[in-house]
Structures are given as C-alpha cells and as structure tokens.
Amino acid sequence: MTDSIDPIVEVRDVHLSFGTTEVLSGVSFDVRKGGVVCIIGPSGAGKSTLLRCINGLVPINQGTIRVARFQVNALKTDAEKIALRKEVSMVFQQYNLFPHKTALENVMMAPIHVLREDPKEVRERAVALMAKVGLQTKQDAYPGELSGGQQQRVAIARSLAMRPEVMLFDEVTAALDPETVKEVLNAIKELAREGMTCILVTHEMRFARELAHEVIFTDGGKIVESAPPAELFDHPKQERTKAFLSQVL
Amino acid sequence: MNVLLPINLPKPAASAPWRLEVSHGVILAGLFVVGCGLAQAQVVPGQPSVLDTIAKWTPVLAKGFVFNLAISFVAMTIGTMAGFFLGAAQISLLAPVRGGAWLTMNFFRNAPWLVLLFYCMFLIPFQVTIFGKTIPIPDWTKATLGLALPVMANVAEVVRGAIQSIPTTQWEAASSLAFNRRQALWMIIIPQCIKRMLPPWMNLYAILTMSTVLASIVGVDEMMTQTQRALSAEARPGLLLAFYSYVLLWFFAYCYPIARWTVRLEARYAVRQ
Numbered sequence: 001m002t003d004s005i006d007p008i009v010e011v012r013d014v015h016l017s018f019g020t021t022e023v024l025s026g027v028s029f030d031v032r033k034g035g036v037v038c039i040i041g042p043s044g045a046g047k048s049t050l051l052r053c054i055n056g057l058v059p060i061n062q063g064t065i066r067v068a069r070f071q072v073n074a075l076k077t078d079a080e081k082i083a084l085r086k087e088v089s090m091v092f093q094q095y096n097l098f099p100h101k102t103a104l105e106n107v108m109m110a111p112i113h114v115l116r117e118d119p120k121e122v123r124e125r126a127v128a129l130m131a132k133v134g135l136q137t138k139q140d141a142y143p144g145e146l147s148g149g150q151q152q153r154v155a156i157a158r159s160l161a162m163r164p165e166v167m168l169f170d171e172v173t174a175a176l177d178p179e180t181v182k183e184v185l186n187a188i189k190e191l192a193r194e195g196m197t198c199i200l201v202t203h204e205m206r207f208a209r210e211l212a213h214e215v216i217f218t219d220g221g222k223i224v225e226s227a228p229p230a231e232l233f234d235h236p237k238q239e240r241t242k243a244f245l246s247q248v249l
Numbered sequence: 250m251n252v253l254l255p256i257n258l259p260k261p262a263a264s265a266p267w268r269l270e271v272s273h274g275v276i277l278a279g280l281f282v283v284g285c286g287l288a289q290a291q292v293v294p295g296q297p298s299v300l301d302t303i304a305k306w307t308p309v310l311a312k313g314f315v316f317n318l319a320i321s322f323v324a325m326t327i328g329t330m331a332g333f334f335l336g337a338a339q340i341s342l343l344a345p346v347r348g349g350a351w352l353t354m355n356f357f358r359n360a361p362w363l364v365l366l367f368y369c370m371f372l373i374p375f376q377v378t379i380f381g382k383t384i385p386i387p388d389w390t391k392a393t394l395g396l397a398l399p400v401m402a403n404v405a406e407v408v409r410g411a412i413q414s415i416p417t418t419q420w421e422a423a424s425s426l427a428f429n430r431r432q433a434l435w436m437i438i439i440p441q442c443i444k445r446m447l448p449p450w451m452n453l454y455a456i457l458t459m460s461t462v463l464a465s466i467v468g469v470d471e472m473m474t475q476t477q478r479a480l481s482a483e484a485r486p487g488l489l490l491a492f493y494s495y496v497l498l499w500f501f502a503y504c505y506p507i508a509r510w511t512v513r514l515e516a517r518y519a520v521r522q
Binding site: 081085088094113 | 418419421422423424425426427428429430432436437440441
C-alpha cells in the first residue's frame, strides 16, 4: 500500500514561526518515489528546519506534510511519530554518532531495539552496509577514532539500516574537509542511483546539478524557484536565484 | 601577532571541591603522635602504656569500622539507584513528575544529614507486622536509610547535570532513528554520562563514608560508638585525643585512596571529552 502512494512526500503551504520569527512561510513541493531533490539557498532560509518538519522533529504551525501514508502534521503521540521515523531517516551535518558504541553497533542499534529484528540478521545487514559505504575495516572502531568523512558514512549506513522509504540529508558535507566530501557524496550517489528517495539540503552545487531530479532554491522561508538542475543552474528565472548562483558558482 | 593568541583570562578563583590531600594525613598523624605523647605523660605507674591500650581496643574498633563500611556500601547502593530515577525524572516531559522530582531532590539535598538521620530513626517503627509475622527493623537499617536519602538527592543532581551536559543533537539523532524517549535516555544518553558522573559520584561516596559516624549519635554500633565505649571503659581522660585521632587516621586511610583515584579519573576525562 505504502509503495503505491505517489508522490511519496507532499509538502503543502507549510508555515512555521519560532516566536515572532517566521522561518517557513508557505512552502510547497512534492517528491516522487525514487526522486532526488536538492534544497539550496542562503543560510537562515529555513532549509534545515524544513527537513526537521518532514520527519516530525519540529511541529509546524500551518499547512500539511504527508510522507508515504503518514500525515505528519496530524501526528500527535510519540508512538505515531516513531512509526513515521521508521520510514524517514535523517543524516546530520555533525554526524551525531553515538560515541559510546562502535561503528557497527551504531548501525545495529536501532534495527534491534526499535524494529525488534533478529540481532543475527541485523548484524549481517550492518556488515554489508558498512562494506557498502567502504568501511568494512572500521567496524569495531569508535566514532572518536574515525575521520569526519568516515563518521558521516557510518551515519549514512546507520540510517540505511532502518530500511527507510525516504532519506533526509542535512548539509551532510558541510563539516568535512574537501577531500573527504567526495567519499560521502559517492555514497549518497550510489543510494540515489539505487532508487532511494532523497531530500538533500546542500551547498554542493556541482553535486546537486549532477544528481538531483529537481533543485529547489529557498530564501527567507519561501521557495523562490524550483526546476530541474540544468534549467535552474543555467537559466534561472528569478533575479534572487541569479544573484545567489552568481555568488556560489 | 598578539591578537591571534587566545586571551589570557585570569584563572578562576579556586572553586575546586574540597579534597583529601597527603598534608591532611600528615596533620592527622602528627595529632595522633602528640595525643599519644600527652596521654603517655599522664600514665601512672601500673597502668598499661597508651599504645598497648590502643592495640587492645583495635579489634573492637575495627569491627565498628566494618559496620561503617557496610552502612556506606548499602546507603550508596540504595541512594544511587533511587538517585538515578530521581535524576531522570527531572527531565520528564510531564510537568508534575518534573516538579515533584525537583522538590524532592532539593529537600533532601538541603536538609542537614543529621536531621534526616533522626527522622528515619524515629519515624520508622522498630518492627513491622506483616501477615502475623513480626519483622524487626534494626537501628542500623534505619540509619542506612537515613543516609541513603541525602545520597539519593546528590546522585540525582549529578545525574541531572550529566544528562543535560550531553548535546541535544544526540537526542535528535536518537529520535530520528525512531527511539522513544525512554530508550534514548537509558540506551544512548545515560551510558555517555557514566564517565562524567564517576568522579563526583566517588567524591560523594567519600563524604558518605565520613558521615557514617553520625550513626553513633543514634546508637548504632559503629566505630565512633565503639570508641566512646572504649574511652568510658578506660576512664582515662588523657586518652581522648589519642583515640579520636586514631579513628580519624582509619578514615583517612580508607578515603584518601578514593580521593586520589577520583582526581586521576577527573583529569583523564577532562582531557578526553
């Protein structure tokens, strides 16, 4: 049932303010199943907040968000939000690995304790995921012993272990040095090619151009312009988009 | 180039918690030697020497000391377990739970330990009858409970502080992996707190051990009580200083290694955070 719903993510006229500061003022967009959407824009445009709204970490004031069969804005109890988060995984800028667990344990924890799956199976899957992100030799390392890029790849494997429908990436390369950015981006690229639905907040314009099906440019809590990357990067319609792109490209 | 250097802030005023140091041991030992000397000077012919008297009573005092340790272990165990829940309750999402826990913690943290001890001694009956069976509650049990209460409150504060020192991003990561709050707390947050809680917890244990002598006031047969008994049996006022400094040395010998170990742990975890 879940699989037949398309678009898989539907954001409609979302408004959100923190106190008197309006963070999102009427944001709407869709993501098709298997789609890759990159959200770009200046700092403070509400990009990260938007992602947090999609997995229910931040409740919205107005509008609707639907992810697969979940009406996110209507989820009240923790149990309902937990059901949603089993389908929507998030990767953070600062990796946020659990420092007291090894890399492999980080990947295994949620499937065992949240999804209550068989530890043996989870272990096999976790080992496979670690290999997939190119870290088969680092399984028993603690996060503190890994480089930023390695930690971020563990974080991606950790999210994937939940077998989510949708992956959210919140500026996942922003804290990395230029050389390690590539290894993380390659991991995401592979995911996208396998048909994972991805929503990325990113400052990597080349990456967005190469990978995204759609690029959304936001500023001041609004979507200024959204289009396929070739169109948005090469022929932006809005002045604000042109100004932004001329700064970053 | 000066501007690029970190600003040299004056060191904060010494606010380090009070710690046992070697010098304290030296002072105590000195006190003991002086006490023995004074007592020896008052020995009348025919009386045994001071050191002989102390040696004679040592087994009795040691037995009392074991009681002090037993009380400290049990009170620490009970207090720690209760304190964990009280500390965790303070970050509850339910305001009444949070408020109640806050009130409980502050009441027991700020009440004098001796007052709590008296409360437990006199409010808990000396025996209870359940299903026709009479179970006596010995005094030392009540004293242990009385000491466990302030321990609980102090552990709760340590736990609360440690939980709040973990970055909120850890909570965020846990919830986006669909952990519920309780799982996140006990599986992700608290295990990370253990390291930082260990030093203050050990400090608290040393304080508790020293406080177990309070139980002598309510008549528990611990070391202090035994010392008083020995002194009245000997009926030689000259022995007072020698005996009490002897007791202090025992406590110092037990608590000093704990204090040193705590300092070492603190130094270790201060660097690797």
